[in-house]
Amino acid sequence: MSKEKKILLIIIVNLLIVVSEIIFGYISNSFALIADALHNAGDVLAVIITYIALILGVKTTTFKKTFGYIKAEMMAAFVNTLFLFITMALMIYQSIDRFFNPEIIDPIYMIVVGIIAVIANGISAYILNNIGVSACASHDHTPHNHNGDEDANIKSAYLHMLSDALISVAVVVAGIFIYFFKIYYIDSILTMVFSVYILFHSYPLLKKSFLSLMDMNTSDISEHELEKIIKKDTRIVEYHDLHISNPSSKYSFISFHIVLDDDSITLQEIESITNKMKIDLKINGFNHILIQADSIMNIQNKTNCVI
Numbered sequence: 001m002s003k004e005k006k007i008l009l010i011i012i013v014n015l016l017i018v019v020s021e022i023i024f025g026y027i028s029n030s031f032a033l034i035a036d037a038l039h040n041a042g043d044v045l046a047v048i049i050t051y052i053a054l055i056l057g058v059k060t061t062t063f064k065k066t067f068g069y070i071k072a073e074m075m076a077a078f079v080n081t082l083f084l085f086i087t088m089a090l091m092i093y094q095s096i097d098r099f100f101n102p103e104i105i106d107p108i109y110m111i112v113v114g115i116i117a118v119i120a121n122g123i124s125a126y127i128l129n130n131i132g133v134s135a136c137a138s139h140d141h142t143p144h145n146h147n148g149d150e151d152a153n154i155k156s157a158y159l160h161m162l163s164d165a166l167i168s169v170a171v172v173v174a175g176i177f178i179y180f181f182k183i184y185y186i187d188s189i190l191t192m193v194f195s196v197y198i199l200f201h202s203y204p205l206l207k208k209s210f211l212s213l214m215d216m217n218t219s220d221i222s223e224h225e226l227e228k229i230i231k232k233d234t235r236i237v238e239y240h241d242l243h244i245s246n247p248s249s250k251y252s253f254i255s256f257h258i259v260l261d262d263d264s265i266t267l268q269e270i271e272s273i274t275n276k277m278k279i280d281l282k283i284n285g286f287n288h289i290l291i292q293a294d295s296i297m298n299i300q301n302k303t304n305c306v307i
Contacts, residue, residue: 003131007051010124010161014044017120021113028109031095032190036117036164036171038087039198043160045080047128049073050157070247071213078209081202088195095191102184110175114168121165128158163201167194217244219252221284229280230258233273237261237296254281255290263295 001009021037024030052072061068131154174190177183211218230239242256260270274291281289 004051004055006127006131007047007157010127011044011047011051013120014040014047014124014161014164017117018044021117024109024113028106029103030105030107030110030171030175030187031091031098032171032174032187032194033110033113035088035091035095035191035194035198036114036167038084038091039167039194040117040121040164042080042084042198042202043157043164045076046160047124047157049076049080050154052076067247070251073248073250074209074212077205078213081206081209084198084202085206088198092192092195095188095195098191099185099188102188105178105184105187107175107178111172111179114172114175117168118165118172121161121168125158125161125165128154128161167197170194212246212248215243215245215247218246219244219254219285225284229277229284230256232277232280235260235262235265235273251288252286253288253290254286255292257292257294259294259296261296 018037018041021033021040025033025037052069170190174186177186208218227239230236236258238259239256240259243254245253247253258274260273270293274293277291278289
């Protein structure tokens with residue numbers, strides 16, 4: 001079975017688990033089971049993003065779509081995490097009310113559906129981990145190879161499924177406590193803990209996806225470090241029109257103009273300067289680099305033309 005088919009199977013199985021947890025959470029009156037379902041739904045969408053990245057990654061760009069579907073991953077991630085934030089806020093509000101006004105919960109559904117979710121999420125995590133390991137083994141880990149980003153997507157999906165399995169274990173344990181000790185408020189406590197955990201866990205992705213969609217710089221390099229790379233050659237007097245963006249987890253774009261103080265410099269020398277610069281930029285994570293060279297005389301002429 002291909003990598004894509006395995007991930008698609010994981011998506012289908014986990015969607016069935018999400019639907020089951022919501023239905024039986026409603027029947028059993030368990031908010032914890034519903035919270036687990038919503039968290040699982042978010043993580044299923046994370047796996048869907050990985051699947052989309054695999055499918056769209058092989059599509060070529062066109063004249064109409066010069067960037068292809070490069071932002072599809074971040075768009076889906078932003079919508080997903082925003083949905084989680086809204087639903088978790090509602091779950092916290094409802095669970096606080098339920099804590100002070102506890103209702104009878106049928107723990108059998110919590111235990112049975114929780115165990116099924118543990119098994120499904122555990123198998124999903126195992127399959128995704130194996131896919132990631134086999135993918136890593138087949139790739140060349142050089143600074144210029146970026147297929148490893150695809151493996152990072154799979155690794156992220158694996159961690160999502162693993163966290164789902166652990167949360168489902170907590171639901172089963174809560175169901176057992178309710179069954180034997182009739183401590184119904186534990187469902188509300190667990191719901192609040194799950195919700196806070198999910199909000200904390202999701203915030204970095206919400207922030208990263210929002211900044212990516214706004215074409216903001218989310219790279220790790222500092223302004224000082226970048227300036228050192230650009231001005232390493234003493235013939236470069238300044239740089240301008242700097243643009244940095246990270247449209248997806250796989251791509252990091254940078255473009256800028258450099259100003260050279262030597263008008264007699266040849267095209268071959270300019271290419272030598274920019275090629276050395278590109279090597280340093282690639283080491284720092286940039287894989288789509290555009291550099292334009294300007295002479296200082298050309299810059300002065302442009303300045304003189306400004307009214």
